Amino acid sequence: MKGLLKFITCGSVDDGKSTLIGHMLYDAKLLFADQEKALELESKVGSRAGEIDYSLLLDGLTAEREQGITIDVAYRYFTTEKRSFIVADTPGHEEYTRNMAVGASYADLAIILADATKGIVPQTKRHARICSLMGIKHFILAINKMDLVGFDQKRFQAIKDEFLQMTYQMNLDGIQVIPVSATNGDNITTHSTNTLWYKGPALLPYLEKIDTHTEEAQEEFILPIQRVSRPNHDFRGFQGQVAAGGIRIGDELMVLPSKEKANVTSILTTDQTTERAHYGKPVTIQLNREVDVSRGCVLTTSDQIHVTDMFTATLLWMDDTELIEGRNYLIKLGTLTLPGTVMSIKHKIDINTGKEIPSDRIFKNELITCDISLAEKAVFDTFAHNKTLGSFILIDRVSNTTSACGIIKYPLRRSTNVIWQETDVSQEIRAKQKQQTPLTIWFTGLSGSGKSTLANEVEKRLVTLGHHTMLLDGDNVRHGLNKDLGFKEGDRVENIRRIAEVAKLMNEAGLITIASFISPYQNDRQQANDIIGSKYIEIYVSTPLEECEKRDVKGLYQKARAGEIPNFTGISSPYEVPVQPHLTIDTSEYSIEEATELILKAVLEAVQT
Incomplete structure (x- = not known):
C-alpha cells in the first residue's frame, strides 16, 4: 500500500467540490451502512428532487446545507485497498478564502474544480496561486459538469489549455486534467463511456497511484x-x-x-x-x-539556517481591513511568536497573470510581496528549503485574529550587515549621572483633549523637581523629523513608529521623554510600547469629542466638519480607545492642576521603582 495522501479540493463556489468527494466515497463503497442510509434519507428532503445529494456527506453545517455552499473546511479520512487518504474539502466563496488557505497548508496535492459551463474564473485562479504559495506541487484540474456541455471535447480542451497557460510559471511537478460529472459519477472511480475521447485515468485510480513524495528527509536535521x-x-x-x-x-x-x-x-x-x-x-x-x-x-546539524530579524515574504492578506505599511503584528514563525512589522510593500501579484503590480494599498484576498522586520533576531529558513521554518502567520494584536499567512522568500542582508555598536557609556551610566530612571510618558487622545497642555505642565513640574526631560509634541515633530508625512493611515502609522524610536533614543540618553500624540490606533501604541520597552507609561486623555469640539482652539474641527480636512481623527477617521492605559484623565472633569498631580503621582512611582 502506498503512503498516506493528503489532498485538498478547491475552486470557485458551486463548482461541485463536496459533490465530487461525496460521490467518490459513495461509488467506492467507502461509507458505513448507516452513513449510506442517512445520506439517502436526507437527500429525499434536499434540493435534488429526491435524488442522492452527495455533497451532504461533506457539508455538515446547517448554513452550508441551507445555502448550498461550503463554509468551513471539512476533513474526511478514508482508505481504499491501495492507499489511505485525508481530504480537506474547502469553501469556494471568496469570503471564506482564509479557510481554503488553511486546508491548502496541510495538503500534498490539490484537486481544483472548474465548471465546464463557466470555465476558469478568478476564484479558480486565486485558489491555484494559493495552493502554489503553500508549496503544493501536484495539481488535478477536474473539469466538472461535463454533462451540461454534452461532454464536448473542444470545450474540455479549451479550459485545459487556459489552465495550463495560467499555471505555466508555477514550477509544478505535475498537472493532470480530468473531465468529470460529480453528480452522475463520470470519470470519478471508473472510466466513463461518455468520454471515450479521454485517454487518461479516472480520478480515484489516479489518486491511488500518484507519488507526491518530496525529499523532506534531507541530510540536515x-x-x-x-x-x-x-x-x-x-x-x-x-x-x-x-x-x-x-x-x-x-x-x-x-x-x-x-x-x-x-x-x-x-x-x-x-x-x-x-x-x-x-x-x-x-x-x-x-x-x-x-x-x-x-x-x-x-x-x-545545518549551518544554512538563518538567524536574523528581516526577510522578504509573499503574503496572502486575509483581513477585512486593508494592509498598511508600518503596521505591527504578532508573527508566529515555527514555534516562536514575536512582534513584527510590515516595513514595505514591494508589489502585489495579479491573480490572472502572476505579474507584479506596484501598489501601496492591499485588500482582502490579495497576494503580495513585502519586507518584514522582527522585534528581535529569530531562527528561520526559506520556504523552498523547509516548510516548517519558512512559513508563518500574522496575528492582529488587538483582535487576535489571523490577518495573513505567508512564506519566506529570502533573508535581507541589511539586517546582518548592520550591527549594533556597543558604547562604553551605557544607559545606566547616563541615568545614574542624572539620578533618575529614564522612561517615556505617552499622552494619547483626541485633538483638543488637553494632551499638549498636560504634557507641558508635567514637564515643568518634573524639571522643578530636578529631573531631566524632553517633550516631543505632535505638531512640533511634523515641522522637522516627520515633515514628509501626511495624515493618511499609513503616514500616521509611520509617524508613531518614528516617534517611538526617537523616544527610545532619548531614554538611552537617560532622559524622561514626554510624547504628546493623538496616536489613534491601538496597534501603533502597542508597537510604540514594544519599541520603547518596559519603561512606558500610557496616559489616555479621555475628554469627550463634544468637549474637544467646543474648545477647537486651532479651528480644526470646524474645517473637518466642512470637509476641508480629510482623515481627521474623531470626524472622518476613527480613534481606538486604549485597552489598558496606565491612567485615564478626562480634562472636562479635572482642572489642569488636579490632572497634573494625578499624572505626576503615577510617573514618580514609576521613576522610583
Missing part, C-alpha cells in the same frame, strides 16, 4: 523546540516534531540562535527510548551538557 520538559532535577529534555532530516544518539547538534553545540545522549518517542529519529516524528532529546534552549529555539 532540524527540530524546532516546542517545549522544555523538566519533570525532575535529573531530567531535561527538548521536545518538538522533527521538521527535516534524522538524528542518532551521539550526533552533535547546534542550538540556534545561540550557536552552542552539544551531543545527543538520548532520544525518546512518546515514552520509549530509541536509537534514532527521523522526519515527522515527535521526539524528546537530551543533550550531554547544559545549553540555553527554550521554546522557539532550533536544534540542527
Whole structure:
C-alpha cells in the first residue's frame, strides 16, 4: 500500500467540490451502512428532487446545507485497498478564502474544480496561486459538469489549455486534467463511456497511484523546540516534531540562535527510548551538557539556517481591513511568536497573470510581496528549503485574529550587515549621572483633549523637581523629523513608529521623554510600547469629542466638519480607545492642576521603582 495522501479540493463556489468527494466515497463503497442510509434519507428532503445529494456527506453545517455552499473546511479520512487518504474539502466563496488557505497548508496535492459551463474564473485562479504559495506541487484540474456541455471535447480542451497557460510559471511537478460529472459519477472511480475521447485515468485510480513524495528527509536535521520538559532535577529534555532530516544518539547538534553545540545522549518517542529519529516524528532529546534552549529555539546539524530579524515574504492578506505599511503584528514563525512589522510593500501579484503590480494599498484576498522586520533576531529558513521554518502567520494584536499567512522568500542582508555598536557609556551610566530612571510618558487622545497642555505642565513640574526631560509634541515633530508625512493611515502609522524610536533614543540618553500624540490606533501604541520597552507609561486623555469640539482652539474641527480636512481623527477617521492605559484623565472633569498631580503621582512611582 502506498503512503498516506493528503489532498485538498478547491475552486470557485458551486463548482461541485463536496459533490465530487461525496460521490467518490459513495461509488467506492467507502461509507458505513448507516452513513449510506442517512445520506439517502436526507437527500429525499434536499434540493435534488429526491435524488442522492452527495455533497451532504461533506457539508455538515446547517448554513452550508441551507445555502448550498461550503463554509468551513471539512476533513474526511478514508482508505481504499491501495492507499489511505485525508481530504480537506474547502469553501469556494471568496469570503471564506482564509479557510481554503488553511486546508491548502496541510495538503500534498490539490484537486481544483472548474465548471465546464463557466470555465476558469478568478476564484479558480486565486485558489491555484494559493495552493502554489503553500508549496503544493501536484495539481488535478477536474473539469466538472461535463454533462451540461454534452461532454464536448473542444470545450474540455479549451479550459485545459487556459489552465495550463495560467499555471505555466508555477514550477509544478505535475498537472493532470480530468473531465468529470460529480453528480452522475463520470470519470470519478471508473472510466466513463461518455468520454471515450479521454485517454487518461479516472480520478480515484489516479489518486491511488500518484507519488507526491518530496525529499523532506534531507541530510540536515532540524527540530524546532516546542517545549522544555523538566519533570525532575535529573531530567531535561527538548521536545518538538522533527521538521527535516534524522538524528542518532551521539550526533552533535547546534542550538540556534545561540550557536552552542552539544551531543545527543538520548532520544525518546512518546515514552520509549530509541536509537534514532527521523522526519515527522515527535521526539524528546537530551543533550550531554547544559545549553540555553527554550521554546522557539532550533536544534540542527545545518549551518544554512538563518538567524536574523528581516526577510522578504509573499503574503496572502486575509483581513477585512486593508494592509498598511508600518503596521505591527504578532508573527508566529515555527514555534516562536514575536512582534513584527510590515516595513514595505514591494508589489502585489495579479491573480490572472502572476505579474507584479506596484501598489501601496492591499485588500482582502490579495497576494503580495513585502519586507518584514522582527522585534528581535529569530531562527528561520526559506520556504523552498523547509516548510516548517519558512512559513508563518500574522496575528492582529488587538483582535487576535489571523490577518495573513505567508512564506519566506529570502533573508535581507541589511539586517546582518548592520550591527549594533556597543558604547562604553551605557544607559545606566547616563541615568545614574542624572539620578533618575529614564522612561517615556505617552499622552494619547483626541485633538483638543488637553494632551499638549498636560504634557507641558508635567514637564515643568518634573524639571522643578530636578529631573531631566524632553517633550516631543505632535505638531512640533511634523515641522522637522516627520515633515514628509501626511495624515493618511499609513503616514500616521509611520509617524508613531518614528516617534517611538526617537523616544527610545532619548531614554538611552537617560532622559524622561514626554510624547504628546493623538496616536489613534491601538496597534501603533502597542508597537510604540514594544519599541520603547518596559519603561512606558500610557496616559489616555479621555475628554469627550463634544468637549474637544467646543474648545477647537486651532479651528480644526470646524474645517473637518466642512470637509476641508480629510482623515481627521474623531470626524472622518476613527480613534481606538486604549485597552489598558496606565491612567485615564478626562480634562472636562479635572482642572489642569488636579490632572497634573494625578499624572505626576503615577510617573514618580514609576521613576522610583
